Amino acid sequence: MRRGDTRIVLGLYRSSHAREFLEAALNLGVRSLDTGYNYLGFTSHRTLACIANDLLSEFTVSTKVGFFPGFRRTEHSLDPGRLSDAIEKSVEDLADTPEVVFLHNPERSLIGLSPDAGRDRLTAACVVLDEAVTTGLCRSWGIASWDTRSLLRVLDRFSTDMIPIPGALMMRVGLLAESNVLDASEQICVRFGLGVDTRWGMNPFGGSTTNPIWDTVNTRIFLTPGQECLRVQAAFRVAYDLPHVGRIAVSTSSVDHLRDLINATALDIDEAIITRYRQLLRTKSVTNGDRRLA
Helix, strand or coil: CCCCECCEEEECCCCCCCHHHHHHHHHHCECEEECCCCHHHHCHHHHHHHHHCCCHHHCEEEEEECEECCCCCCEECCCHHHHHHHHHHHHHHHCCCCCEEEEECHHHHCCCCCHHHHHHHHHHHHHHHHHHHHCCCCCEEEEEECCHHHHHHHHCCCCCCCCCCCCCEEEECCCCCCHHHHHHHHHHHHHHCCCHHHEEEECCCCCCCCCCHHHHCCHHHHECCCCCCCHHHHHHHHHCECCECCEEEECCCCHHHHHHHHHHCCCCECHHHHHHHHHHHHHHHHHHCCCCCC
């Protein structure tokens, strides 16, 4: 069994929940799982406990709360009571204490609110997660945000003593993330005093490794010379520095792909090129609006 790799988190949003795949991930050195209350049709926690209860102690497990079953489709809510119930149900179904519980895309329930109303709703939600740590339902809590720009607009209404401080931020990363998303994520991390080890990345490939862009763009230019790798491997390694994060949650059901990503973490990037790329992104963002790599 390979020595544990703490930089890669196996995200279960699209990954297989099969025991064989979890065993393979362990053998490759993956030691972190990330799931959510709503994953696998709201059955991810029960499924993990059923098929791999004896394996879960080998992983640190993070999960998320914020999405709930609705009348005809999944709905988002920051209602404190619903969040509290979801955390308790998550612990019950997992039969274990999650390492981290993330507030899942809180910006979804802040759209259309006045700044003060958004501030109050976010505060109440964060208090629930902070209390979950105090009562032992999880070891720490964080915020997972798909659109950190929207979240930052609400946080601009806060002073640092007005809201519980999360212990982690999960954010979009990589070459296909918009420039102002990268900047907003970094600003939030600074606001909360979150170091690189508590910064989590997600969506490093913009949703798909089969996007034709990965065959078109030579992502290896971001690496120091002389390194052989696939373009998706280079893109994955670069994602750790766009913006700087300590770990990345990635979904896959392919053992070979997971192995490639683990190997990619050993690649060396050219920091000067990364810095230049960020400067170019900001220039384009100001002059033309946010544009993705093309």
